[in-house]
Amino acid sequence: MDLTVLHLAAPAVSADLRPSGGQLLWILDIYGFLVAGSLITMGTLGDRIGRRRLLLLGAGAFIVASLMAAFAPSAELLILARALLGVAGATLMPSTLALLTGMFPDPVQRSFAIAGWMTCFTVGEAIGPLVGGILLEWFWWGSVFVIGVPVMLLLLVTGPLLLPEHRDTAAPGRLDPLSVGLSLVAALSIVYGAKQLAGTGLGWFPLLSILVGSLSGVVFVRRQRTLSAPLLDLGLLKLAGFRAALGTQTLAVCAVAGSQLLVIQYFQAVLGLSPLAAGLWTVPSVVLGIGATLLAPRLARRLGPGVVISTGLFTAAVGAAMIVLTAHQASLAWTVSSFSILYTGVTPTLALTTDHMVGAAPPARAGAASGLSQSGAELGLAAGMALLGSVAMAVYQARLATSAPAGLDHRSLLESQETVGGALDVAERHPGEVGNALRAAIDLAVSHGLQTAAVLAMAGFLGAALLAAISLRDRGTSTAGPGPVGNPDHPKELRR
Known part of the structure; x- marks a missing residue:
């Protein structure tokens, strides 16, 4: 929720704090960067001090950082608060995933539990824009960061009562x-x-x-x-299946994260939707993604995880291709349909690749395996938003420079090129023919940026699908129990 809600708040942040283009990207990106950079550390730390203990410590830190972000008076302080949120957020994912792995030792139950865990991420993505859209209709942009506070308070109250403690008693405590x-x-x-x-x-x-x-x-x-x-168990990286699942997941997340950010921006900038309406139109993709994620473990047991993962990623590539072909039409129906196909194809693959990785690790190293798994996902998330977002911004700036109306002064043009939200403000300040022409130029530039990014996303999905088809063909991955890391005599290793 904390990540996706910021997509909707970005225009309001731009209008209030007036960040530069680079600062706005850092506001969006720094959370994912710090999460990605801290996950390996937090996964190993959870194994040593206790996964429940680390989860609760992270929840408390998340509350403090959320309040700092909500009331940040400048772009610089908001970036700092988002960085602290990233460090706190890095404690949550490996702890919860490692706890699940310990609570469900049966591989079939574990596969479905991880699919349910991943579904919670998808639901969070749906709740974030919806609740955030409602808040942005009535309150200031900082209210979107308060969403996480009651969630973390609930965790602090119920976690000690409901969650068992797990840790590696043989591991030293010092990092x-x-x-x-x-x-x-x-x-x-x-x-x-x-x-x-x-x-x-x-x-x-x-x-x-x-x-x-x-x-x-x-x-x-x-x-x-x-x-x-x-800090990092290199034995995990010696497993060919682990490496392939990690690479597949990172590529897929990179492609979908950048696409999602730009599609939501397209909803607001080109189609003229309010933040709430933009959030509501993401619901079809989320509902389909939830259904596909919960169905994926059963299909993987029948067909093999490689077949299901590669088919889903090829489907996502088809959705990206549809965005490339239809973005210039400014059609709500085509945009929602295209992104729904993309999202439905990619979401179940994330649960299957995660299960593939944590299933290969011994129970005592579940936190380390979870941290490494989520490091790939979060690194892909941050890189996708950064790379695809930057490419789309570069195309937007170049296209706007060539299509802006001749009556627009140079200073206004430079302001329009900084951010899309800033460009829309400039268009509103220029009534009449110049403002209308600038608005049309903005629509064209945003559409071209989205199309270029969708081409890159399509390439990423196809590359990940090929990797999965070649390297994740073992049907036993999701249903066989975990074996010793790096043991070449283990049956799973012989099958690979």
Whole structure:
């Protein structure tokens, strides 16, 4: 909820805090970046200090950071609050997934439990825009961050009563601080550099950022090999199926996250929908996605996870292709239909790839496996919003520069190119022919940006589908119990 609701609030944030284009992207992206960079640490920490304990600590921190974001007086402080939210949010996902893995040792029950867990994410995506849209109709943009407060308060009250505690009693309690820092630097630097390349083109600073991140990642991996209690269990990455599921999931999430952000922006900027109406028109995709996610474990037992995952991702690619072909028509029916097909194809694959990964890990390392699984998902989420969002913004700016009306002054043009919300404000300040022509130019530029991003999303879905079809063909993954990590004599490894 906390991530998707911000899609609707972005225009209001732009109008109130007046962030630059780069600051707005950081407001949207920094939460996912910090979650992605902290998940491995939090997953391992949960194994050592207790998954329920970490979950409750994270809930308390989430409340504090949510209130900071809600009342942030400037773009800089909002970015800081979103960063703290990311660190707090990183405690929640690996803890809940690892707790589920311990509560349902039977593989068939575990598969369905993880599908239900993933469905809760999908429901949260639906609730976020709907509740956020209602709040934005009546209150200021900061109210969308308060949504998480009662949820976390409920968790703090009921968690100690209902959740069992699980931890790895054989693992040492101390984390390696250098490994924690290296993992965070690697994730943040690589994604930031990629975002800058997509938004501004080739340059020495984004290339340097990617290089720093890559070197940090290499040093991080090398250090794990020398530690008696590593932060990252490299044995997980030695499993071919684990690697393939992780890569498939990351590609799929990257494609769907960027598409979702841009489609919601398209609803408001081009189709003229209110935030509430834009949220309501995401409901069809969410309902279909929930049904597909709950059906996926049964289909995977019959057909094999590779077949179900690759078929779903190919379906998502068809939805992205429909967006490419119809975005210029400014049709609500085509846009809703196209995105619903895309979303229905991709959501069940996320549950299956997650189950594939956590099923390969021994129970004592469930937190580490969950953290690594969700690191791929969150990194894909942040990268998708950053990369596809930056590419769409670059296309938008270039198209607006060529199609803006001749009567628009240079300063207003530059303001219009900063953000779509800012451009709509400029159009309202220029009544008459110039304002109408600028409004038409904005619609054209946003549509071209969405089409370009949809082409990239389609390529990502097809690449992920091919990877799943080739590498995730083992029917036993979702129904066989977990074996020792990296054991080549285990039957699952022999089948692979």
